[in-house]
Amino acid sequence: MQTFTTRPELLGTFGMVASTHWLASAAGMSILERGGNAYDAAVATGLVLHVVEPHLNGIGGDMPAICHDARTGRTFVVCGQGTSPSAATPEAYATLGIEAIPGTGLLPATVPGTFGAWLLMLERYGTMHLRDVAEQAIGYARHGYPLVGQASATISQVAEVFRTQWPTSAQIYLPGGRAPGPRERFANPVLADTLDRLVAEGEAAGPGREQQIEGTRRAFYSGFVAEAIDAFSATEQPDGSVVGSPGADGLTRHRGLLTGADLDGWRASEEAPLTVDFAGHQVAKTGPWGQGPVLLQQLAMLEAAGLDGLGPGSADLVHLVTEVAKLAFADREAFYGDPDHSHVPVESLLSAEYAAERVRLVGAQADLTLRPGSPGGVAPQLGARVRAAMADGGDWPDGLASPGQGEPTVARGDTCHLDIVDRWGNVVAATPSGGWLQSSPTIPGLGFALGTRGQMFWTEPGLPTSIGPRRRPRTTLSPGMVLREGKPYLAFGTPGGDQQDQWVVPFLINHLVHGMDLQAAIDAPNWHSTHWPSSFAPRMAEPGGLRAEDRLGPAVLDDLAGRGHRVSASGPWSLGRISAAGIRSDGILMAAANPRGMQGYAVGR
Known part of the structure; x- marks a missing residue:
């Protein structure tokens, strides 16, 4: 049965552009039409x-990108x-x-x-x-x-x-x-x-x-x-x-x-991406100077746990995904930083053995603590303000900062995203x-x-993300790419700060595990945790916090609350601004964009 979606998944053979604003998508498509790549x-x-x-x-801002070069067959990160x-x-x-x-x-x-x-x-x-x-x-x-x-x-x-x-x-x-x-x-x-x-x-x-x-x-x-x-x-x-x-x-x-x-x-630079296997594919992300590996850790744990029998948007799935996110983001707090200035045990963090060890910590009830592991025997380092945020956590209306909390402005910043594929097989995912x-x-x-x-950055010395000269901050910017047997399959990403590598988890499950097309996977109800300290000033936390679109249904939300999650129902179309573009195994190009906010759009032919 065909699932109703807010717009069609686009299919074609020439080129696809998806982004968070229709004028930008049209600009990119016009370049493809003029022969650009x-x-x-x-x-x-x-x-x-x-x-x-x-x-x-x-x-004046910052941007990571993940790209695939069709001429060389190389997938790489632009920092x-x-x-x-x-x-x-x-x-x-x-x-x-x-x-x-x-x-x-x-x-x-x-x-x-x-x-x-x-x-x-x-x-x-x-x-x-x-x-x-x-x-x-x-x-x-x-x-x-x-x-x-x-x-x-x-x-x-x-x-x-x-x-x-x-x-x-x-x-x-x-x-x-x-x-x-x-x-x-x-x-x-x-x-x-x-x-x-x-x-x-x-x-x-x-x-x-x-x-x-x-x-x-x-x-x-x-x-x-x-x-x-x-x-x-x-x-x-x-x-x-x-x-x-x-x-x-x-x-x-x-x-x-x-x-x-x-x-x-x-100068901007290039580096190799980090990858893990998930649902028969390889998912690529930036290094630990961004939060990209936190998605890879979540997917590795979900692969270890198994998703059989967990239907899209079910309470069991939401609970598992949320608890796995808490474990992965706890490791982000304890270990991630600029690897040029801090030792980050990336290989151990992304290993199947560590994922299996970590996912065994998921219980029937929501955990309200921050539990980093010890990958490869490396002891976690949590700053004093991280510990204080977890101890002082309380109600927090939007998962970022409320007006008046130490800022002269009341509006928060956010992010953009774009995904592009061309007829030669070049692929770009970027998050400015x-x-x-x-x-x-x-x-x-x-x-x-x-x-x-x-x-x-933290001003406390000795942490993976302590301030220091010429260091990359541990950003939340996190474009992604899915590979199939080493070939590019899908570029994807979303704005959303700490939510970026949460909102894409159900999207990838919906598409790669449950077989939804890109638009259906984007349109499906979404959720995220506010459990750990925010990456943005004033760096607050809400232990156990769970934001969920109310389209999940009252039965699911009540079930989650019964498991100890501090559930806040948001609007029916409020969480996530995902876009994606890719290349099917038969060579057909595809793209989709988020309807939430009523400005993202995909174009192509």
Whole structure:
């Protein structure tokens, strides 16, 4: 029997683009139609996302991607996660009296990595010039686009902050002194000028395509963009910290630690993905500088436990998946960090033996503690604030932070995602995020804000995620790829912070185990746990917390509550923003996108 879905799973033979905004998906598809490949299309899609979803991402943010190159048969990760400033040490924050890095302002800024990652992909694997793939983003920034309701609401929520604290943001996001309404035409001509100048300076570097891309990279990381960031970071700006000497207006201000030299010394990079086997496939993720391996740990445990007889959306399945997530995320808290600066026992964490050992801890009732293991005999390290968050956990309405909890802004940031396959077999999954309009004041003359990923570090020394010079924060950004006998099958991902590697678990079970098509797997009811400390300031936890779409049904939710879960029913279409695109074994291309939020879309033919 055909399952009703909100839209069809797209099938074709030419190309597929799925993303979190319809304009970005259309931009990527237009590049495929003009003969570009998946990498060209990914850059065009991503640049448009930076313009049309400024509350979810920006070119001052960060981005990992997982890619497959059809020419070489190689699957690889592009790391567009910028590192912490050279001056970022526990002592530097202690001198300021700061015990927890704030979630907004200049103090949590890391090197902007997204733009460098796009340039790496375009230079090494693309076929088109930067101007060709950037022209639509520049056009939307200069001439305007219809503002989605969520962006309008975010600007409205922080409008007073912009008026009184962040005037450079007010100049762009409060045209005529007011927040733009939903579906109004909105433009950011300052950002358009920045993108235009980046392209022009690249073209001035020489006639070759690669020469021009490298020229643009220098203009950003060593030229006028780096110079503007350096100057602005040296100014005092209000932030979310609660220490320091408040000014006459009662606000605490700090300078940033990020410098132009930090940008000049950084480059996007490539590395091999981590993989585990699940349901006859191989699932690939980033290294432990992101939370990607936490999905792999969950899948390994579920493979060990067996899913036979556990129907989609059943109480037994939700309970098992939730308890497995608690174990995997406990390990994330204890072991994950930048492997260039901390020993992470990845091989042991992802081993079938460790998964079988861990899943035996799942009981009939919801566990309310944080239980990291000892992979390979390595003792877990939990920081004092992690332990305190678990001890102090209470009601928490949205799984992130509530308005007024130590932040000058009330709106939270989120993320974007895109998945692309082309007719040659190239595949890209990318998750750009950070640099939100509400995260940090807009940089004068550039039209975008710095990211605040540094809030994911701890100032306590000696932990895998302790702050230190030139380190990658343990991000939540987590694109994924499914391989079938070493060949790309599916690119997938979702926005959602700590929820990213939770929402995709039922999606993968629905598709790979139960045989649902991509759209049906995305549309199915979803859930997530809020059990462990959030990765975002103020880093709270809600032990036993379980958010679930009420489409699971009252019987399932009551059953879960009876097992000790602290169940909160959310709206029927509220959890998850998954998109996916892939290649079937018969060569047919496929794609689907999330209907929740009413802005994600897949296109293709």
